[in-house]
Amino acid sequence: MTPKYALFGCNPLAIEVAWRLSLVQQPFVMLDRDPAMVELARQEGLVAGRIDYTDDDALRAAGIGSHIEGVFCLLGEDSENVFLAISARALDPGLRIVSVCQAPEAAPKLLAAGADKVVDPYEISGARVHELIERPEVVELMEQTVFGLQDLNIAEVTIPDGSWLNGVRLSELRRRMAQNVLLLGVVDLERGKELIFSTRGIDHNLDHQDVLVVIGPRGDVEAFRTMIESPAAPAQG
Amino acid sequence: MPLAQLLVRLAYRLQTSVRYARVKGFFHKLLIDPRSHRRALFDACMIALVLTSVMLLIYEVRHPLGPWSDAFEAFVVSVFIAEYLLRMWLFNDSHKVLIEHWERAELTGLPFQPAQALWAAARRKLAYMATPMAIIDLLAILPSYRPLRFLRLFLLFRLLKLLRYTRSLNTFGQVMVEKRFELQTLSLFVGSVVMIATLAIYLFEADAPHSKVLTLMDALYWAVITVTTVGYGDIVPVTPEGRVVAMVLVFAGIGVISFATSIVVMAFHEKMRELHDNRVYAAVERQRNITLVCGFGRIGQVLAQRLAAAGDAFVIVDRQAESVEQARRLGYLAIAGDATDGALLASLGLGRQARRILCLTHDDVSNVYITLTARQAAPDILIVSRANKAETVKKLTQAGATHVVRPYEVVARMAAEFIGQPVAFDALYDVVTRAAGVHLEPLGVHAGDWLEQQRIGEIPFGGHRLLLFGVIRAQEAATTDRQARYNLNGRHFYFNPGPDFLLRAGDILMLFGYQTSLSLFREFVSRGWKRTKAKP
Structure with a gap:
């Protein structure tokens, strides 16, 4: 199977990410400069290879610019991740790049280097501990359902060209929604790229390429997706 | 008798x-x-x-x-x-x-x-x-x-x-007691120098013409005034021998003074930490409930920042003096010490007013040990522990941790989810961290509440601009059939329940909404309660 994602770094964090990706059955490859680290990942039973990421040709050979859709920059040094993000972005402008950062100052640099999302492990972990002590029910709920392995998922559905929803109001969609899903919010391109939560109570005028964010059991989410993508409106339920 | x-x-x-x-x-x-x-x-x-x-x-x-x-x-x-x-x-x-x-x-x-x-x-x-x-x-x-x-x-x-x-004066006394040995050495040295100088000046000057050193008392007075580098100048040596004694004595005096100063300064420097710590202990003692944060690494810093913003009282324990220094500069209460030391934790209120303890050190072994110590000292304290390795999670739970956080897991989940569906994941993350102003908040249904015995369809969530995520209910006989139900550590979570879902006392509603909508709704619920009370 050709890998869709490239994980740079074979450290424990990268192995954790790899495990997550294999849970959702996404093909990936792990890459590192250090043969010892590569060996470590291989011992875990993961597909890993050695690469000199400072070499653009090597990156190209690894599939960036061709079959790789997303890159994880999980190297130990912020400077390495910045370098990698710049190289990868130059090779493929459409690539999705996620990076970790060690120092908070590195986050804007990584974004400037072309990363789509910067994850600060310490910030997130600290925030989590705080949430755990402040609002344990909420965290527990999220842990067990949406983030956990139970069948409750959050999903985004982009309205395709030729969908019946083109030009339809949100209230109209609500009336015709028969699936057991919650509509959390909409990215209405007329109003910008930010997600607008449905609790704002705006009756959006939906267009193609707008994104709907929903939560629900997998089956219902899939049914909802099919309904959105079909050219004909469903009968009113 | x-x-x-x-x-x-x-x-x-x-x-x-x-x-x-x-x-x-x-x-x-x-x-x-x-x-x-x-x-x-x-x-x-x-x-x-x-x-x-x-x-x-x-x-x-x-x-x-x-x-x-x-x-x-x-x-x-x-x-x-x-x-x-x-x-x-x-x-x-x-x-x-x-x-x-x-x-x-x-x-x-x-x-x-x-x-x-x-x-x-x-x-x-x-x-x-x-x-x-x-x-x-x-x-x-x-x-x-x-x-x-x-x-x-x-x-x-x-x-x-x-x-x-006055505790600071007290400390001065303690310093003197602790540095007894050094001070004794010093006084012995000073005593002998002064004695030799006294005798020498007396020998050389007592019968010299124009000399003012007439008695041994004069000689002693001169020696003391000179060795302390005070030098009034009322008595001065007049013979060359006497002047040599004076010169030697002046150098000895400088030595004595610097030695004495260094002893006192050093003793105070050592005491400084203790003084600081005492202040922290006193401040901790004044709090009614306090959170102990063990480890002031990056995670600890983020956490402290959040706790401070929320106005919660907390105290930091870290082994490294630099980290403690940094915490103090930020205005936090901090103690340098080993958090695995039960006595230290006890004097920070473990088992008394400490309500939560967070073990966030880099070292899994320490975290397990702190967790165990804390659980033994305080059976009902809330413990959140950090696990760096996946294997440690189980050990921490066994040791008594209420929650375990694994940083790598959290990050990996975020990164992996983001790749798949960035918008959805950002949205959820914003809700959970309250970054975008939309919160997911629990609302309990109490016995005698207006919400009790109310059907979901009759509650105006939409009118309050709220979105009902679901209802958490204690696990019992499955009365509600076709509802999507999830297991939640012994409780059930009913996702998006239908309009016929009947609320009971003890249920918890999970609502999405802006802060103002949520508080308005709370107010509405309490007013609703009065309404039904007034009717019959």
Whole structure:
């Protein structure tokens, strides 16, 4: 199977990410400069290879610019991740790049280097501990359902060209929604790229390429997706 | 032996009396406990009293004040006497000495000798009276006794009492005691130098013409003035030999002064940490509930920032002095120390007012150990632990952690989810971290609430701009059929329940919405309750 994602770094964090990706059955490859680290990942039973990421040709050979859709920059040094993000972005402008950062100052640099999302492990972990002590029910709920392995998922559905929803109001969609899903919010391109939560109570005028964010059991989410993508409106339920 | 029996019975009664223990505890807090708030107040009052009484005394030397000042003096002395007696009482428990003697007599079969036991108890009290602080206290009282009026001068000893009430002065005394060895060495050195210089200058100058050194006393005075580098210049050596002695003595003097300074400075430097720590302990003691944060790495920093923003009281423990320094610069309470040390945690309120403990060190071994220590000391404390390795999660749970956070897992999940569906994931993350203003909040249904026995379809969530995520309900017989139901550690989560879903007491509604909508809805619910109450 050709890998869709490239994980740079074979450290424990990268192995954790790899495990997550294999849970959702996404093909990936792990890459590192250090043969010892590569060996470590291989011992875990993961597909890993050695690469000199400072070499653009090597990156190209690894599939960036061709079959790789997303890159994880999980190297130990912020400077390495910045370098990698710049190289990868130059090779493929459409690539999705996620990076970790060690120092908070590195986050804007990584974004400037072309990363789509910067994850600060310490910030997130600290925030989590705080949430755990402040609002344990909420965290527990999220842990067990949406983030956990139970069948409750959050999903985004982009309205395709030729969908019946083109030009339809949100209230109209609500009336015709028969699936057991919650509509959390909409990215209405007329109003910008930010997600607008449905609790704002705006009756959006939906267009193609707008994104709907929903939560629900997998089956219902899939049914909802099919309904959105079909050219004909469903009968009113 | 009725007297002996009476004594023993009294001792046992005191031993078991709750009230006696409470009263003693109260005075202990007032007079002795260095971390109590009350003691600080008491000390301040006593300082004021001492200063006023001494000031009056000095004023009185030239201006007689009449009966008011006498009355005040009597008041001051009675306070001092009461304090003296209380301190003597608090010093130890005499009834325990009695009981000990009694039990020993019982054990060995020898007759119990009340006189001996009483003498043993009295000896302990006498031992207290011989401590320097007790002597100072006594000296502050005695001169007021009329036949001893000639001891008026000793009333100034009251100023020494200030030592007792100001902790920093106290520290100075402690420093002197701790550096006893160095100070002894120094005084030995100074003594011999001064003696040699005295004798030398006397030998060379006593019968030189125009010399002012006439007696040994003159020589000693000159030597002391010179060695301390004061050098008044009223007595100066006139012979070349005398001048050589002076030159040598000046250099010795510089050495002595720098040595003395370095001893005191170093001792204070060492004490500084302790002083800081004492301040932290006192501040911790004042809090009603406090969070202990073990480890001030990056995660600890983020957490501290959030806790501070939320206005929660917390104290940081870290092994590294630099981290503690940094925390203090940020204005947080922090102690340098090993969090695996149970005694340290106990003095930070573990088992008393500490409600939560967060083990966030880099080291899994330490985290497990802290978790275990905390759980044993406080069975109902909330413990959140950090696990760096996946294997540690189970161990932490076993050790008693309420929640375990694994940083790698959290990050990996975020990164992996983001790749798949960035918008959705960002949205959820914003909700969970409350970054975008939309919160997911629980709302409990209580017995007798308006919400109780209400159907979901009848509650105007939409009108309040809220989105019902679901209902959490204690696990019991499955009454609601077709609802999508999820397992939640012994409870059920009903996702997006239908309009017929009937709410019960004990349910928790999980609502999405802006903060204002949520608080408006809470208000609406409580008003609704009054409405239904008023109807029948």
